[in-house]
Amino acid sequence: MSGEFSFIARHFRQLAGPESLDLRDDCALISCPSGQEMAISTDTMVENVHFLTEDPPETVGRKLLRCNLSDLAAMGAEPYAYTLNVTIPHASRYDDVWFSSFAAGLAEDQKLYGVTLLGGDTTSTAGPLVLSATVFGRLKKDTALRRSGAKAGDSLWVTGTIGDAALGLLALQGKISDPTGFLSERYRLPRPRTGLNLNGLVHAAMDISDGLIQDCGHIAAESGVAIDILADTVPASSAANTLGSQWLEQRLTGGDDYELLLSCAPENESMLVQACSQRNVPVTRIGAIRSGAGVHVLNAEGQVMGIQKKGWQHF
Amino acid sequence: MSGEFSFIARHFRQLAGPESLDLRDDCALISCPSGQEMAISTDTMVENVHFLTEDPPETVGRKLLRCNLSDLAAMGAEPYAYTLNVTIPHASRYDDVWFSSFAAGLAEDQKLYGVTLLGGDTTSTAGPLVLSATVFGRLKKDTALRRSGAKAGDSLWVTGTIGDAALGLLALQGKISDPTGFLSERYRLPRPRTGLNLNGLVHAAMDISDGLIQDCGHIAAESGVAIDILADTVPASSAANTLGSQWLEQRLTGGDDYELLLSCAPENESMLVQACSQRNVPVTRIGAIRSGAGVHVLNAEGQVMGIQKKGWQHF
The missing domain is CATH 3.90.650.10 (PurM-like C-terminal domain)
Incomplete structure (x- = not known):
């Protein structure tokens, strides 16, 4: 088992919902009940731009997830699932201990907000830690709250x-x-x-x-x-x-x-x-x-x- | 208009499909016809890990998109749309000229594969260029090709x-x-x-x-x-x-x-x-x-x- 696959198994498989196919296939498969739409938002956080190197690892993943969930809240969508892209600096403090806490924080928020992990990608970089999440929410068709509807008198x-x-x-x-x-x-x-x-x-x-x-x-x-x-x-x-x-x-x-x-x-x-x-x-x-x-x-x-x-x- | 918003308008708005809400709101909104599922895959590419600094900018975005589309192909899903996260090194060769070619390459592949941009995020880093894409494909429910079905005698x-x-x-x-x-x-x-x-x-x-x-x-x-x-x-x-x-x-x-x-x-x-x-x-x-x-x-x-x-x- 190569480095990436065992790393994913150790930290991320516990977070994966049924639609992820256990993180074992090429894609996740989701369905959308009829009469509903899917709201999708994506955010990237970069070490020392959007969070600090010294931030507790439990909070870093949660912050990424929550920033994305906030976009769903803004549209009135109910949180459903997310994907996660992790780009890890070589020989850094971001080791197994760090990622174990990172994943524990995500696990806590998954319960709190009712979401599970659909899939992701893990890569390495000569630069700082870069994390991206894409979140999926559901809402009744044609009910999304928009930025464009404000009216004089509101x-x-x-x-x-x-x-x-x-x-x-x-x-x-x-x-x-x-x-x-x-x-x-x-x-x-x-x-x-x-x-x-x-x-x-x-x-x-x-x-x-x-x-x-x-x-x-x-x-x-x-x-x-x-x-x-x-x-x-x-x-x-x-x-x-x-x-x-x-x-x-x-x-x-x-x-x-x-x-x-x-x-x-x-x-x-x-x-x-x-x-x-x-x-x-x-x-x-x-x-x-x-x-x-x-x-x-x-x-x-x-x-x-x-x-x-x-x-x-x-x- | 701040840097990010004009950058997005210059390079990415031309790539955005109707579900993106013109990249002007908190989320994109997609629907999934009844009887269908959505296949989702995500990939990250890092400069000098997955592509070379000297690679022509037109090909870099296309490679990212195509690696992702390949995952849809592996499941038998029809390409539909994608999101894009771009994390740009400070004071680098990745300037407006570079991103103009990068986006032109994506535009070409959008036509070739029938996909449009749903949304994204643009951030900056002290490290190398990091690109993530999440792709969405559609397929008839319960028809996905899986890794787990190979049988002795095949x-x-x-x-x-x-x-x-x-x-x-x-x-x-x-x-x-x-x-x-x-x-x-x-x-x-x-x-x-x-x-x-x-x-x-x-x-x-x-x-x-x-x-x-x-x-x-x-x-x-x-x-x-x-x-x-x-x-x-x-x-x-x-x-x-x-x-x-x-x-x-x-x-x-x-x-x-x-x-x-x-x-x-x-x-x-x-x-x-x-x-x-x-x-x-x-x-x-x-x-x-x-x-x-x-x-x-x-x-x-x-x-x-x-x-x-x-x-x-x-x-």
Whole structure:
């Protein structure tokens, strides 16, 4: 048995669902019940770009999976399965012990989110660790939540709190203090908002991965509307509040939140709040959609605030 | 518009099919006609492991796609769509000019194989270029060709010629001569054997990616049988024949062929030959399946040959 095959057997076969054919054939085989569609999303994470070399191995795979699951949540799809591509640096810390914890973390999240591994590929590189996952979710045909449906008159909402992951990265880099570890935990383990039943309740949805302002820009552009964000209303965790208001811009532009950004008609607001409350997911109104273009961040006096950086630049 | 989004628009939007939602949303949405299954496979290629830095950019993306399509061919699935993850080295030769040719190569193969791009992710790395693709094919429910169905009494067949890609890599490394460029072309551009209608004709199938002997080992193990390969009958291209018989072991163990390995009951042999001939695909009987275990390479006198290396080791 060559290196790759025994490596896969040791770490990944335990994660494989029936559709994977036990990771023993050329393809996985899945079926899609009639009346349903499959939502597909893929993400890559690179060592020291999307996670840190020192991050606990249990959290690295979970973060990759959760970032992808967040895309399914944004479309209103129910998580189903995923594939995994692992490109491992030669002679690195990424040994059997590391991958054993990596796979244990994935196993935990598979139970939590109801997904199994379909297949994958394992290769080696002279560079840093590169991980890609492609996730598959199911949803009723023609019910996908889109970025393009926001309408003038809607209100703008977010789940959870905004900016914790970006502050968590600063904490892990030693630039700010994080006595409880809450912020660094939010950087390492996003909480994808799967399981909310928002079909029919919102006009538009997406997940916030590149920073609130930049991602609002996507909804504004795809929907052909203007978005006003009321900066003071953007929910902060108590850990973020403790750091003070000078971190506001960082919070509004920092990536990795993986909360949902939602555009809701006034008549559906109470049902939106109820749907989120049923799943114990906080949801907060942070602005409004109007005709026009672009994203405008307003202070408590309603004046436009100057923001230098818009969000995460991928390269 | 940040770097990633304009890069995607410049190079990849032209490749995107309707299910991609124009690469503008969180997921792609696909449906699966009733009575059908979806076959899924994923592969990663790393610079200077699976392709060479100097390879023409048009061929790099095509090779990635074709290796994946070969897995669909091995299951008897019809190519449908793919996702693409691109992890680009900082300040490298992989600039806009390179990616423009890379995408042009993909566009050509999309037409050839009837696939479109569903989505992807673009990231950066301090290491070499890493490319992953996940492909989707459709097939009638319960008709997938498997590795596990070979039966004692079957004969063993391969499509095309074996060992050209491994010799092509040696040629590109300057170790052997390749006056016509045929061998290096076979390394850079595999020809996945999609479109053969082998449903009901073969007991087992897989694609040869890691070397003939090693891949025969997978069929033997998954089917619980022994495989005898008659070395003299393994088809060689005329370019390989010109190099002489001393390259036989290299040809039987070298990777990257992406031909099909098939196990066929005696009563179906003529129909197998006919099905391949309809698509102008050469197919050759190279051995036999019997009860027992393992892969045995026999010379013209029926004696077992000693082979040192079994096939490609992934790491």
